[in-house]
Amino acid sequence: MSVTNKVQELLQTHKLSNTSCRRDVLKAFLQNPKALSHHDVEKLLNFEYDRVTIYRTFHSFEEKGVLHKIIDNEGLTRYALCSSKCDAHHHHDKHLHFSCKECNETICIEGIAIPDVILPDGFKLEKLNFLGEGLCRKCSK
Ligand SMILES: [Zn+2]
Numbered sequence: 001m002s003v004t005n006k007v008q009e010l011l012q013t014h015k016l017s018n019t020s021c022r023r024d025v026l027k028a029f030l031q032n033p034k035a036l037s038h039h040d041v042e043k044l045l046n047f048e049y050d051r052v053t054i055y056r057t058f059h060s061f062e063e064k065g066v067l068h069k070i071i072d073n074e075g076l077t078r079y080a081l082c083s084s085k086c087d088a089h090h091h092h093d094k095h096l097h098f099s100c101k102e103c104n105e106t107i108c109i110e111g112i113a114i115p116d117v118i119l120p121d122g123f124k125l126e127k128l129n130f131l132g133e134g135l136c137r138k139c140s141k
């Protein structure tokens, strides 16, 4: 499937109206298989859209289950495409994220699931960051 078709499909599946900013942001994610920050995407799109538009787009994508948030090894917020199992208000991205200290890229490692965390009585878990740090395949050679 071409990137353009994939973009159309994602917007339709998640019931998102088709705007040029949404199309371009999705394209940026489909063409870069790694976690991207707001700023990364602004840069990839040659600053064609203002910051507020980009933020809003990320926000609706997160809300609709298209992108999930990742806090990288430097505490920077990045996003990556969700698996097809995510939908509005239900994310299922319970996998390891990995930040490479050499190339600074953060990626999803979907094959490694976050183990179930059972907290002591009285705690209610809302978020859990499962992040590995080290060298990626490219950089460890
Ligand atoms: Zn998700």
Ligand SMILES: [Zn+2]
Pocket (backbone or CB within 6 Å): 100, 101, 102, 103, 104, 105, 135, 136, 137, 138, 139, 140
């Ligand atoms: Zn690396």
Ligand SMILES: [Zn+2]
Pocket (backbone or CB within 6 Å): 068, 070, 080, 093, 095, 096, 097, 107, 108, 109
């Ligand atoms: Zn992920």
